[in-house]
Amino acid sequence: MSPGSRPSRARPAAGGAEARRSARGAEARPAAGGADALLAEISAITAEEQLDTALERAARLLAGLSGAEAAALFVTDAGELSTCGWHPAADALEEGARGEIERAALEAARAGALEAAEVEAETRKLKSGRLLRIVPMTASGWLLGVACLIAGRERGAAKRLEDPGVNTALALLMPRLAWLRETSHAAAARAQYERWFKTLDEQLRVLDRERQKFSAIVQQSDTAVFVADTSGMIRWTNNALAAQRPGSADATSWIGLPCCDVCQHYRDGGTPPNGEGCAVTRALEQNQATHEELRRTEANGVRNRYLTALPITGPEGRAQEVMVMIQDLSDLEVVRRSESRYRLLFDRSGKAIVMVDPVTRRILIANHTADRLAGCERDGLLGVPLSELHTPEEWRRIEPLVAAGSPGPGSAAIECRVRTRDGAERIATVSGTRADLDGREVMMLEYLDVTERRHVEEALRAAEERLKALVANAPVVLFALDRDGTFTLSEGHALQYLGLKSGEIVGRSAYEVYRESPAVIENVKRALAGEEFTSVVDLGRHAFETRYTPLRDAAGHVAGLIGVATDVTERRRLEDQLRQAQKMEAIGRLAGGVAHDFNNLLAAIQGHSELMMGRLEPGDTLHRHAAEVHKAAARGALLTKQLLAFSRKELVAPRALDVNLVVAEMESILRRLIGEQIELETSIAAEPLVARCDRGQLEQVILNLALNARDAMPEGGRLAISVAAADVEDAATHDHPGARPGRHVALTVSDQGCGMDAETQAHLFEPFFTTKSVGKGTGLGLSTVYGIAQQAGGHIRVESEPGRGSTFTVFLPLAEEAPAAGEPERPIGDRLHGVETVLLVEDEEAVRSLVRDALEGRGYRVLVACNGVEALDLAGRYAETIDLLVSDVVMPHMNGGELAQRLERIKPGLRVLFVSGYTDDAIIRHGVLEARTAFLQKPFGLDVLARTVREVLDAPLAPPAEAARAASGPLAAPDAVPSPATRRGSGGE
Numbered sequence: 011m012s013p014g015s016r017p018s019r020a021r022p023a024a025g026g027a028e029a030r031r032s033a034r035g036a037e038a039r040p041a042a043g044g045a046d047a048l049l050a051e052i053s054a055i056t057a058e059e060q061l062d063t064a065l066e067r068a069a070r071l072l073a074g075l076s077g078a079e080a081a082a083l084f085v086t087d088a089g090e091l092s093t094c095g096w097h098p099a100a101d102a103l104e105e106g107a108r109g110e111i112e113r114a115a116l117e118a119a120r121a122g123a124l125e126a127a128e129v130e131a132e133t134r135k136l137k138s139g140r141l142l143r144i145v146p147m148t149a150s151g152w153l154l155g156v157a158c159l160i161a162g163r164e165r166g167a168a169k170r171l172e173d174p175g176v177n178t179a180l181a182l183l184m185p186r187l188a189w190l191r192e193t194s195h196a197a198a199a200r201a202q203y204e205r206w207f208k209t210l211d212e213q214l215r216v217l218d219r220e221r222q223k224f225s226a227i228v229q230q231s232d233t234a235v236f237v238a239d240t241s242g243m244i245r246w247t248n249n250a251l252a253a254q255r256p257g258s259a260d261a262t263s264w265i266g267l268p269c270c271d272v273c274q275h276y277r278d279g280g281t282p283p284n285g286e287g288c289a290v291t292r293a294l295e296q297n298q299a300t301h302e303e304l305r306r307t308e309a310n311g312v313r314n315r316y317l318t319a320l321p322i323t324g325p326e327g328r329a330q331e332v333m334v335m336i337q338d339l340s341d342l343e344v345v346r347r348s349e350s351r352y353r354l355l356f357d358r359s360g361k362a363i364v365m366v367d368p369v370t371r372r373i374l375i376a377n378h379t380a381d382r383l384a385g386c387e388r389d390g391l392l393g394v395p396l397s398e399l400h401t402p403e404e405w406r407r408i409e410p411l412v413a414a415g416s417p418g419p420g421s422a423a424i425e426c427r428v429r430t431r432d433g434a435e436r437i438a439t440v441s442g443t444r445a446d447l448d449g450r451e452v453m454m455l456e457y458l459d460v461t462e463r464r465h466v467e468e469a470l471r472a473a474e475e476r477l478k479a480l481v482a483n484a485p486v487v488l489f490a491l492d493r494d495g496t497f498t499l500s501e502g503h504a505l506q507y508l509g510l511k512s513g514e515i516v517g518r519s520a521y522e523v524y525r526e527s528p529a530v531i532e533n534v535k536r537a538l539a540g541e542e543f544t545s546v547v548d549l550g551r552h553a554f555e556t557r558y559t560p561l562r563d564a565a566g567h568v569a570g571l572i573g574v575a576t577d578v579t580e581r582r583r584l585e586d587q588l589r590q591a592q593k594m595e596a597i598g599r600l601a602g603g604v605a606h607d608f609n610n611l612l613a614a615i616q617g618h619s620e621l622m623m624g625r626l627e628p629g630d631t632l633h634r635h636a637a638e639v640h641k642a643a644a645r646g647a648l649l650t651k652q653l654l655a656f657s658r659k660e661l662v663a664p665r666a667l668d669v670n671l672v673v674a675e676m677e678s679i680l681r682r683l684i685g686e687q688i689e690l691e692t693s694i695a696a697e698p699l700v701a702r703c704d705r706g707q708l709e710q711v712i713l714n715l716a717l718n719a720r721d722a723m724p725e726g727g728r729l730a731i732s733v734a735a736a737d738v739e740d741a742a743t744h745d746h747p748g749a750r751p752g753r754h755v756a757l758t759v760s761d762q763g764c765g766m767d768a769e770t771q772a773h774l775f776e777p778f779f780t781t782k783s784v785g786k787g788t789g790l791g792l793s794t795v796y797g798i799a800q801q802a803g804g805h806i807r808v809e810s811e812p813g814r815g816s817t818f819t820v821f822l823p824l825a826e827e828a829p830a831a832g833e834p835e836r837p838i839g840d841r842l843h844g845v846e847t848v849l850l851v852e853d854e855e856a857v858r859s860l861v862r863d864a865l866e867g868r869g870y871r872v873l874v875a876c877n878g879v880e881a882l883d884l885a886g887r888y889a890e891t892i893d894l895l896v897s898d899v900v901m902p903h904m905n906g907g908e909l910a911q912r913l914e915r916i917k918p919g920l921r922v923l924f925v926s927g928y929t930d931d932a933i934i935r936h937g938v939l940e941a942r943t944a945f946l947q948k949p950f951g952l953d954v955l956a957r958t959v960r961e962v963l964d965a966p967l968a969p970p971a972e973a974a975r976a977a978s979g980p981l982a983a984p985d986a987v988p989s990p991a992t993r994r995g996s997g998g999e
Contacts, residue, residue, distance in 0.1 A: 048075075052179060056186040061085065061194050065095025068183055069157075073097050075179060077170045078159040079140070082111060083147070085155040085191050086119035093194070107160075110136055115156045118144050133171060139163050143171035149184040154191065234336040237322070238269040240294055240329070251336075269334065276304040276315050276336060290332050293319035297329045304336065313340045362438070362457035364391065365447055371396050374452060383438065383459055385430035396455075399428050408440065428457060437461045482512075485577035487554070490561075492570040495520045495534055504577045507552045533558060537571040552579045608646070609927030612949035614856035616643035617864060620952045647949050664704050664802070668829045669733050669755050669822070670694040672708055680716050680731075687726035688719075694733045699755040700829055701822035703802040711795050715759040715818050718792065722763025722816065730760045738821060749805040753824040760817040766810040774808060795820070842956040843869040846893035846963055850874050851881040851909060852925075853901045857948070861896065861925075864952045865959065878904025885913055892917050894963055899926035923962045925950070 051071055058064035065083045073081035080103060085093040091112065096102075103111075114134065131145045143159040157180060161167035228235050234251035236244050247264045254275065264272065269290050289302035304315040316337045321329035356363060362380035364373045376391040384391055384399060397405045404426050423441035430436060438457040445454040481488060483503050490499035497515045505512060515523050524530040529547045536543065537558035546555045556575040563569040619640035626633035677692055684690060701708075712731070719729045736756040738749060766774070775796035795818075799806050803823050810816035848870045852858035855876075862872045873888065875881035878901055885892060895913055897906040910922045927948040944962045946955065 048179075052182050055183060058186075058190070061093055061187070061190040062095060064183075064187060064190055065093060066097060067095075068179075068187070069095045069097035071179060072157060072159060072176055075175045076143075076159050076161075076173045078143075078161050080160040082115070082158045082160075083155060084112075084115040084119065084158070085187070086153065087191075087195075091116055091119060093191070103160075104138075107136060107138055107140070111142060111158050111160065114142060114144060115158055118146065118156045119153070131172075133168055136160075141167055141171060143168075145176060145180065147180055147184060147187070149188040152188075154184060154188050232338075234272075235333065236264060236269065236272060237331055237333050238290060239331055242269045242288075242290060243267070244269055244272070245331070272334070272336070273302075273304065273317070276306055276313075276317075278306050289317055289319045290334055293321045293332050294329045297321050297323065297327075311340075313338060315339065360458070362459065363454065364396070364457070365445060365452045365454050366396050368451070368453050374447065379459075380457065383428055383430070383436060383457060385432055385434070390431075400426065401429055404429075423456075423458075425460070428459075437464050487575040488573075489575070490570060490572045491520055491534065491538070493538060493568060495538065497523070498570070499572075502575075504552075504554070504575065507577060508549060534571070537573070538568055540568050546578065552577055553582050554578065609948035610854045610857055612643050612646045613927070614854075614860055616640060616647070616949045617857075617860035617952055617955075619643060621860075621863065621867075624952075643949065664702050666700050666702050666825050666827045666829050667705055667708060668698045669701055669708070669757060670699055671829070672705065673712065673731060673733055673757070676709060676712055680712070683713070684716060684720040684729060688723060689726075689728045691728060691730045692732070693730070695735060697735075698829065699733055699735055700825045700827060701755045701802065701804075702825045702827075703798075703822060707798045707802070711798050711820060712757070712759070714792065714795050715820075719759060719761035719763060719816070722761050722765075727762035727815075730758075732756075732758045732760075734758070735824065736821065749821070750803070750823070754804065754821040755824055757820040757822065758817060759819075760815065762815045765812045765814050765816055766808075767812050775806070842953070842960055844960065844963060845869055845871070847871045847873065847891060848894045848896055848959070849881060849885060849892050849913075851876075851878060851895070851897040851901070851906070853877055853898060857898075857925075861955065864955055865896075868956055870959070877901050878906070878909040881909055882912060885917060892920060894921045894923060894959065896923045896925060896959070899924050919967060921962050921965070921967070923958060 048071075051067070055064050055067045055071065058067065065085065069081040069083050072078070072083070081097050083095045084091045131143070133141055133143045136142050140163060141161045143161070145157040145159070146153055147155040147157055157176070159171045159176070161171050228248045231248065232250055234248070234254055236247040236251055238244050244264050244267050251264060251272070270288065273288065273290075289300040293300040298321065300319045302317040302319075304317055306313050306315070316339050318335045318337075320333045320335070322331040322333055324330040357377050359377060359379055362383040363375075363377045364380050365375040366372065367374055373391045373394050373396060376389070378388065381388055381390055396408075400408055407424065408426055423439045425437065425439050428436045428438050436459055438459050438461070440455055440457050442453055442455045445452055481502050485504045485507075487502035487504045487508075488499060489497060489501075492498055496517065496519050500510070500515050501512050505514075520534050521531055524534075527547065527549060529545075530549070533543075533545050533547065533556065537560055540560050542559050544555065544557045546553055548554075554575040555578045556573050558571055558573045560568045561570045561572055619636045622636035623633055623640065626636065673692060673694055677690070681690055716729065716731070723729070734756050736754050738751050738754050775793050796806060799820050799822070804821045807819045807821070808816065809819075848865055850858065850861055850865070850872055852861065852874075853876055858874060858876065862874055865872050873884055873892070875884050878897075881895075881897070882904075892913075895910060897909055899906040901909075906924050906926075910920075910924075914920050914922075921944075923944045923946060925946045925948060944958065946958050950958075
């Protein structure tokens, strides 16, 4: 019950008498088997401390006594329902029935609130057809509440609802329920009083702060101020007034004196000259501010002072004190300077200030900023209605600020749009206050142009949104820690890599979050110690490069740190790949660089051994030694080819090949090579799978992978070679350098051998890396495969585990063209001898003497020069025809291409054969490689040399126009290669 209210009273004759009759009836009836349980439940209810809990238990008890479907107890307060308890819960009833029951209870409560009204128990039917029994709950003759019992439509339901046990239980429960209601009301009242006292205390604190501010301002003012009571006695003065009392600097020296003493101190004569009486007395009597001028003649002249008396009213509105301010206005120059300063401040203010007549709403004064805001000339706003500065919609919002009689000294700033003279709109905030202008009250409005600020704010918001989007999608983590190592910020897309969400660890300690990562904890300690640094830390499968920056307070002490962690997992992987590629490229360059000298040596060794074998009998011991030398040179030549294939510098002739046919044709060769203990299985695709590559290199890839698989299965096993079409996805290219997405031919070689660990796989394609014992391999097999795949535009994938075998898959881009047919052999003479004149130009003495002896031995006339300059001189002096130029490509003073061009001018019809130990890119750079250029790669056999010389001499001459184009150099595009008929090397045709 709320304070001051009295309980609703009902006539006790009905409810109370009925309850007593029911109680007597219950006492007269024999005790039922559940009487003890009933009394125990009533005792438990009366022991409850909370009113709502007691009501719910009482409702459950009444429903059980009457057999009702549901019961509800409503506690009333001044005719309204204040607290209720339902059984079952209110949500168990349909919404319509629940509302109908509450309305019936409210009617009964309001009827009981009238002292003349009687609240009788009644039974009514609900819209749903169920019965509602309303029983008043009274205590000491006062209506405490209403009990509602709800029964079904079955027969006898109404009689059950009228069970006298209900009234008996209510009579027993009423005292406790009434006490609980009063206790609840008392608690609510106590809480209300506490809120009131708290508010009062806050207001007192505010008043004390205002008093302190007022005192500080008045004490520091140059104006003499005192406060007098209604009798005119001074009760308080400020320091400025105390200084005016001769012989005293104590502000209390005026206290207790009549206020007229102060006025007489500042006035010549004893009474006011105007005859209006004392201004202080008038302020107290009229209860309004009064003014008076005080004039006194002093040694330095006449001083004019202005007295203002302000009444201080009490709660009833009558003046209880008066505050008097006496201001010295004698120095008019001071006033003028002050006015000038204020005028300067007014005109130079950053705010647009206008003073408006509250009646006509026209602008009386406007500063320069207001003119600029409106887009008009100086004083262009004078006399203009204020409404013209705004659209009609905006003016309806602004008008209350300038309404006549607007209460209060000022108003809060609101945002509006100002319309300029040229029709544009500016955004501004406007606030208003009352002001005095030449004795008349006006409304002063201050406009602050915030157009640019709004644009900047919008730009900042847009930048913030972009930054949020950037942080949300960039692989970074932004975090901040306080000096204790507690996270105060945790944002960024890369948090998902750590299994975290944005802001999830804010408030947690970094030492606890990363307790299993000592490197992170050490970095945090370093940063909180004041060190700024960058560190890379591995967290799970991701690597983060983190920049730690300490944050310092005003005193320079570390107050925390901020960090930016960037996911560098992909970068690290790419760096590893780049380092590997650079290492392979460097080794490839080395391989290509030594090829020239190595091939020259091999050419001399191989050629001289052939000469020796040709001049010795087959059974001769020296013939056998020469044969061994020739074999060793051939193996060296093969090693050179492997190095060149690895470095992608071998001269190749790529063409469209059906990989299925290549594998099928090599099956018989592979079976002989791998041995009977290895079971070979081949699987080729049903349709042709064409890749553009060199057939010899493709065969070399298959052969190397098959031999490696054989060596991995010394005890035998199964070797499977398959060809299939495959799609390389974009995602797969990240893990395989050189891989390109699209359709590919997949050549797969699988074995059941010993397999490889991760460390071995990391160095698998490095040249000269091998796991075989000394003398069992050169370590160039897989590096050659790698180089061939890269040169063909493909890549290799390896899957292997120790003891589980290995699978090598070579992916070659699928070519959209038919397989190339074999090039027919041009007819060659039966004999490899000739009588033509050959000009041999070679800077390597061993090769030069070898070729000369080989050609002269077959009947050719050989002219020899060691460089291009010497060859030109020799050709110029040789009067007869020179049929063939055999020239090295790279020579000092002049390369072979330039030499051939010059000789063709002086020896028309000259045929050319280039030989070189350099690789194809060096030949291209020297302008000799094109489709019709004959070329012989060192080292070469003498039979190959003789056959190639014969082919070039027997081939038809190119037409003059074509010969001119061929001689105009450079003679080939970088991707051109010589045809198989004009390209020869060691090992025969």
